[in-house]
Amino acid sequence: MHILGIETSCDETAAAVVKNGRDILSNVVASSLKEHKKYGGIIPEIASRRQMELITLVVKEALSKAGMDLKDIRAVAVTRSPGLIGSLLVGTCFARSLAYALRRPLIEVDHIKAHLHANFLKDTGKDTSQPRNRPKLPAAGLVVSGGHTSLFYVKDPLNFRLVGQTRDDAAGEAFDKVARILDLGYPGGPVIDRLAKKGRPGKVRFPCADLKGSRDFSFSGIKTAVLYYARDKWDRRSVTIHDLAYAFQDSVVSVLTRKCIRLCEAVKTRTLLVGGGVAANSMLRERLLLETRARGIRLFVPPMALCTDNAAMIAAAGYPFFQKRFGGKGRHS
Numbered sequence: 001m002h003i004l005g006i007e008t009s010c011d012e013t014a015a016a017v018v019k020n021g022r023d024i025l026s027n028v029v030a031s032s033l034k035e036h037k038k039y040g041g042i043i044p045e046i047a048s049r050r051q052m053e054l055i056t057l058v059v060k061e062a063l064s065k066a067g068m069d070l071k072d073i074r075a076v077a078v079t080r081s082p083g084l085i086g087s088l089l090v091g092t093c094f095a096r097s098l099a100y101a102l103r104r105p106l107i108e109v110d111h112i113k114a115h116l117h118a119n120f121l122k123d124t125g126k127d128t129s130q131p132r133n134r135p136k137l138p139a140a141g142l143v144v145s146g147g148h149t150s151l152f153y154v155k156d157p158l159n160f161r162l163v164g165q166t167r168d169d170a171a172g173e174a175f176d177k178v179a180r181i182l183d184l185g186y187p188g189g190p191v192i193d194r195l196a197k198k199g200r201p202g203k204v205r206f207p208c209a210d211l212k213g214s215r216d217f218s219f220s221g222i223k224t225a226v227l228y229y230a231r232d233k234w235d236r237r238s239v240t241i242h243d244l245a246y247a248f249q250d251s252v253v254s255v256l257t258r259k260c261i262r263l264c265e266a267v268k269t270r271t272l273l274v275g276g277g278v279a280a281n282s283m284l285r286e287r288l289l290l291e292t293r294a295r296g297i298r299l300f301v302p303p304m305a306l307c308t309d310n311a312a313m314i315a316a317a318g319y320p321f322f323q324k325r326f327g328g329k330g331r332h333s
């Protein structure tokens with residue numbers, strides 16, 4: 001049973017063919033990121049214009065890489081929300097027209113939850129931190145991306161309960177804004193991750209709000225703390241940019257890790273699913289692995305390419321909906 005996934009919520013134009021919600025036959029991602037870099041963030045108008053130009057080509061390439069024809073596709077899954085409105089319109093209009101023309105079901109999925117569905121795909125990368133088996137549910141789930149930081153109780157693939165979220169900036173947004181303050185370019189996450197590897201612990205500290213007693217997050221305070229430090233106090237002879245990146249990242253990673261473990265313990269689950277662009281962060285991956293291992297919790301983090309936006313996760317998220325509606329038979333709508 002093959003699903004064509006389409007994702008256009010931000011700067012990417014992506015299409016993928018996934019078999020039975022698990023095997024990735026193709027996963028094509030075209031990004032317009034380079035065109036946004038000089039502005040220090042995504043410009044929605046540029047993103048949607050590029051997506052209009054690219055969508056047909058990207059879908060064709062995904063089908064050809066999978067060795068399939070349009071007629072072999074049993075359903076089309078597409079990101080419904082959240083995202084940039086113009087970008088979402090390109091993907092949903094394309095997917096709706098395609099499903100209508102092919103007389104196949106259209107499944108509209110939530111982008112945030114789809115980040116966790118990436119953990120149900122077979123590991124195609126070399127990342128050994130991910131166990132090969134399917135995650136056992138119920139699970140705790142953390143989505144950390146540029147737009148969202150959300151904690152879920154995942155009862156089953158169709159039943160996600162939001163139990164905590166950021167009250168201001170998303171974790172990825174904090175990485176991006178701190179990088180901007182430090183003039184490191186966009187997106188900030190990968191640069192800070194790289195710089196922090198050479199950082200010395202304890203040279204400087206930035207507090208990150210814990211919001212004790214709540215499962216919510218707050219990252220705007222730490223961003224402001226970095227801003228004031230960099231502007232008013234920073235002595236570059238004793239504290240390097242690496243030390244600063246380390247201190248910021250360490251603080252954010254500690255809060256994310258602590259809240260995940262607390263949720264696992266509170267809902268008594270031994271499965272933790274993590275997804276979203278910030279899940280590519282090396283310190284977060286290491287810290288989560290360490291803390292979950294110590295408690296006998298199985299950690300699922302997708303390989304790097306499936307952490308950031310892609311269409312394979314959209315197809316994977318569409319699969320359980322298709323199964324529920326059609327019992328896996330793949331009848332036409």
Ligand code: KG4
Nearest residue numbers: 145146147172187189277278280281308309
């Ligand atoms: O999930 P994603 O590709 O797009 C959204 O749905 O937002 O996430 C993009 C975010 C950006 O904020 C980027 O800075 C962050 O993920 N990111 C990272 C890393 N790689 C990407 N943050 C920290 N460390 C990384 N290695």
Ligand code: ZN
Nearest residue numbers: 145276277309
């Ligand atoms: Zn995303």
